Amino acid sequence: MDLSVEYLGHKLKNPIIVGSCGLTSSVSKLKSLEKAGAAAVVLKSLFEEQIDQEYWQEQSKNTFDFPDVANYINAYSNDKSFEKYLDLIKSAKENISIPVFASINCHSAGNWIDYAKKMEEAGADAIELNVSLLPNDFDATSADNEKFYFEITKKVKKAVSIPVALKMSSYSAGLAKLIKELSWTKNVDSFVLFNRYFRPDIDLDTLELKSGGLLSNSGDLAESLRWVLLLSKTVKTDIIGNTGIHTGKDVVKQILAGAKAVQVVSAIYINGEEHITGMLKEIEDWMESKKFNSLDDFRGTLHKKEELKKGFERIQFMKYYGSIE
Ligand SMILES: Cc1cc2nc3c(=O)[nH]c(=O)nc-3n(C[C@H](O)[C@H](O)[C@H](O)COP(=O)(O)O)c2cc1C
Numbered sequence: 346m347d348l349s350v351e352y353l354g355h356k357l358k359n360p361i362i363v364g365s366c367g368l369t370s371s372v373s374k375l376k377s378l379e380k381a382g383a384a385a386v387v388l389k390s391l392f393e394e395q396i397d398q399e400y401w402q403e404q405s406k407n408t409f410d411f412p413d414v415a416n417y418i419n420a421y422s423n424d425k426s427f428e429k430y431l432d433l434i435k436s437a438k439e440n441i442s443i444p445v446f447a448s449i450n451c452h453s454a455g456n457w458i459d460y461a462k463k464m465e466e467a468g469a470d471a472i473e474l475n476v477s478l479l480p481n482d483f484d485a486t487s488a489d490n491e492k493f494y495f496e497i498t499k500k501v502k503k504a505v506s507i508p509v510a511l512k513m514s515s516y517s518a519g520l521a522k523l524i525k526e527l528s529w530t531k532n533v534d535s536f537v538l539f540n541r542y543f544r545p546d547i548d549l550d551t552l553e554l555k556s557g558g559l560l561s562n563s564g565d566l567a568e569s570l571r572w573v574l575l576l577s578k579t580v581k582t583d584i585i586g587n588t589g590i591h592t593g594k595d596v597v598k599q600i601l602a603g604a605k606a607v608q609v610v611s612a613i614y615i616n617g618e619e620h621i622t623g624m625l626k627e628i629e630d631w632m633e634s635k636k637f638n639s640l641d642d643f644r645g646t647l648h649k650k651e652e653l654k655k656g657f658e659r660i661q662f663m664k665y666y667g668s669i670e
């Protein structure tokens with residue numbers, strides 16, 4: 346049974362990539378993930394502000410005339426997160442043999458972009474950009490918000506020669522057009538659908554902010570599955586399913602919908618890394634039952650099922666809502 350897949354210029358042994366999270370922040374954890382069967386890893390994200398510290402440190406070397414400024418900048422930027430991140434990339438590449446993708450959490454096309462090159466030099470096999478934008482500015486049109494995706498990916502693609510993946514938010518009034526047009530720019534080598542943002546909740550005793558739950562469940566699969574199915578035939582760039590993928594069967598659904606591969610996080614937090622081994626077995630069992638030998642044998646076959654596709658296009662479904670009293 347061949348589970349391999351070509352993704353971002355690499356041959357992955359199977360379609361399960363471990364997404365960016367705390368589980369991908371140290372070499373010992375990365376080794377366990379590789380041992381359990383992960384085909385690639387996306388390292389825990391570095392925030393653009395952490396990279397900017399490096400930029401300001403460089404600038405401070407030229408501010409000898411203003412020692413106060415230099416001191417301030419050095420004090421602000423002494424946690425060396427960027428250097429530590431480069432060390433993580435280097436040591437991941439030395440210790441595991443699956444592809445290692447660096448991840449940057451960004452919201453502007455600022456100075457940090459030049460430093461993406463250093464991640465490439467440290468050995469990153471690709472860069473995944475997690476563009477975090479909440480469209481809550483009352484004065485910004487959707488075009489204002491969406492222009493950042495174009496600016497950031499254009500500049501990063503120019504700065505590096507490794508592939509660039511874009512982890513998308515589902516917050517866009519014109520999501521299909523946005524992804525289609527981003528795909529045309531050729532500045533994005535893969536779209537990851539979708540990021541799962543911090544979910545705010547309220548503690549009713551203290552009236553303080555609390556987390557509404559970091560981890561997903563299988564019920565959260567629907568949104569990503571819907572968009573993978575709706576976009577993957579028209580958009581020629583690779584699409585990765587992410588969010589709510591908890592079982593091997595969830596992976597199969599994403600491939601049937603047209604995903605190139607998937608990213609998994611919560612299921613590994615909940616069940617441990619050996620869960621990956623079980624998911625792979627489940628994929629193989631399903632393929633065997635259907636007599637498929639490779640993922641290409643069934644990737645995107647749901648596109649031929651017109652009635653099913655129409656169901657994924659509906660957000661009001663009388664058949665399901667109307668019958669419940
Ligand atoms: C504890 C935790 C930490 C995460 N940290 C990051 C991060 O640093 N960068 C990022 O792009 N996504 C991060 N994510 C989001 C995951 O990569 C993933 O997109 C999300 O959890 C949805 O996948 P899942 O349903 O398999 O959990 C994090 C998720 C969790 C649960």
